[in-house]
Structures are given as C-alpha cells and as structure tokens.
Amino acid sequence: MEAAGELGHAWRTRWESLRLFTPAEHDALPGLPFPAPAGTYPGKEAAADYLRDYAAAFHLPVELNARVSGLQRTDAGFRLSTADRTYTARQVIVATGPFQIPFVPPLAAGLDGSVTQVHSSAYRSPEALPEGPVLVVGGGNSGFQIAAELARTRPVELSIGSAYPALPQRLLGRDLFWWLTRLGLMRVTAESRLGRRIQARGEFVIGTDRRGLQRAGVRFRPRLVDAAGRTVRFADGSSREVDVVVWATGYRSDHSWIDVPGVLRAGRVVHDRGVTEVPGLYFLGLSWQHTRGSALLGWPLTIAAVALTPAAVRRATRVTRPA
Secondary structure, three states: OOOOOOOOHHHHOOOOOOEOOOOHHHOOEOOEOOOOOOOOOOEHHHHHHHHHHHHHHOOOOOOOOOOOOEEEEEOOEEEEEOOOOEEEEOOEEEOOOOOOEEOOOHHHHHEOOOOEEEEOOOOOOHHHOOOOOEEEEOOOHHHHHHHHHHOOOOOEEEEOOOOOOEEOOEEOOEEHHHHHHHOOHHHOEOOOHHHHHHHHHOOOEEOOOHHHHHHOOOEEEOOEEEEEEOEEEEOOOOEEEOOEEEEOOOEEOOOOOEEOOOOEEOOEEOOEOOEOOOOOEEEOOOOOOOEHHHHOOOOOOOOOOOOOOHHHHHHHEEEEOOO
16 A cells, blocks of 8 residues: 555655665565666666566555555454545555654744745755755755755755764775675664664764765754744854755654554554564564664565565455445
8 A cells, every 4th residue: 555646656756866875786675686787876766666666567456545544453453544445454564664754843933934944855956946055954864965965056054963973885895785784784683782782873874974075065063953033053052044944854753543552652663573462463664673674675674574475465455445
C-alpha cells in the first residue's frame, strides 16, 4: 500500500542533485541488481525508477493512492482504513521508515512572513530560491549537502548545534561502505556494546566535511536559539538578518495512526528485531532495527519477520470497498 500516486514518490520529491551515498552494488533489493555500474552513486530518479521497476518485475500487488489513516486489530487479524477503502489482513508489515513528518523548530514561527522558509524535504534547487544569501540550519547529511550546493552560487551560512562525526566517501581507493562491510561494522547489532556506542554518537556525515565547506566559502554558525522578525540569534550571542532559511532539521516519527494496544510506548515502536508482541504485526526499515544497515536501501534486513511472496500477500489480504 503506497500513499502516493506513483512508486518511488518519496525519492522523486527530494532535491534535484541528491545522490545516494551508498554505491550501486549496495542499493539492490533481493532478486534484482541495481542497474548502475559498481562504484557509482545513483541519483534520486534512478532510485525511484528502480523501485518502480522492481514492483513490475515481480508483479507485486501495489495499491497506489492508499494512505493508511488507521490500523486496528480485529478477531480475524487487522483492519486498515484509507480515505475511501477498508482493507483486512491476517498479517501486516509496517514499512513506512523511521521518519515521516518534516520537523521545523517552533522558533521558526517567530520569523516575518517576508522571510522565505523551506524545509529540506521541499528544497529542490538553488534556482528555486530567491537570490541572495541563505542560512541553512542543521548539521546532518542534508544540511551539509544543501549548503555545499548553494555555496557554488551565493553566500551561505550553516548553523549546527552539535558536530556529527564526518567520514570520507572513499578511503584508499575504496568506497566507505566497502570498508564498513569488510570490517563487520554493518553487522554490529543495536544491543551490542559497540552498537550502543555508535548510536550514542549519532549519525555520520558522509562525503562532505566542515573543512571542505569552509574552503567552498560556507561560514559556520553555532546553534540557532531564537528568531524574531527578520533577525535570528545564535548560541554564542551573535545575530544576523535573514532573507532565506533552509531548515535541514530532520524528521519525526508518526505512528499515531496505529491503534493497536501494546505496539507503541511513548510514541516509539516496541519490537524485537521488527517483531512486535502482537501476532502478525511487524515493522521493517526502522533505524537500528537490528543493525546499522537496517534502514538503508540495499542491505539485507536481518530481522525475524515473515517473508511474504506476492501470492501469499494476495491470499492474506482482501479489499472491501464502502457501499
């Protein structure tokens, strides 16, 4: 069940120059190689096309324009509600990923209406923004990549609250993920001592580092703490006027549509490697669901979940249209 009207929609709506930081040989799903040379980094359109072609190759019964607004447990299994249909199934796999809702800090509401504000999910290209300086807020991969792109044509400042560890895209002639795989780091489990240490350090910025951005002319600012009118203030007490702000401040999970007791605790999914305590209900693609690669496109997700063939999906699910 896909909320959008096309497969790969989430990829197609990202910024134009976005490229995967995992090479093509690590971007395939089971049974179909990614159609790009090893060592290359596919763009967003290639990723979206691959998902579309994957569904076609295996005749997957995808329902488009089917945004699930409610999930309840029934005596026979589960009931899923959309705007105009009801689905019933004996088993459900929630594969909506770790983050669904773009997050913009509440202080953004203090900015004047004349200031252009864009979340990274809605950013497309430098040409889509008004001319002039830009303040990018957020020090993750999106913030660094967008700042690097904008800096080619205009002054850019990047506000970050804490520095994420930076890793090069390639090291000694090999891609970063070649090393991570060979060293076994992609198989480190979330519960292990090393896994807990890695999670505590936060996400890594891959392929773009602070020195490189500074050489490109990006000016770094500390954490943004206040905004009023056209003026923003930073943690060191400095301030500046802004015309354009790109909020690369990430996403938040939203599982509010799941009305099944025992699945959520304080808004977080309660599971063991994707398996919930509710028989027949599973999750796939959560961050650190089991290993570092759990939420990445091409890594086998080593979770104890049921594998359903297309035929099994058809047997397990039926669609009931309202009268």
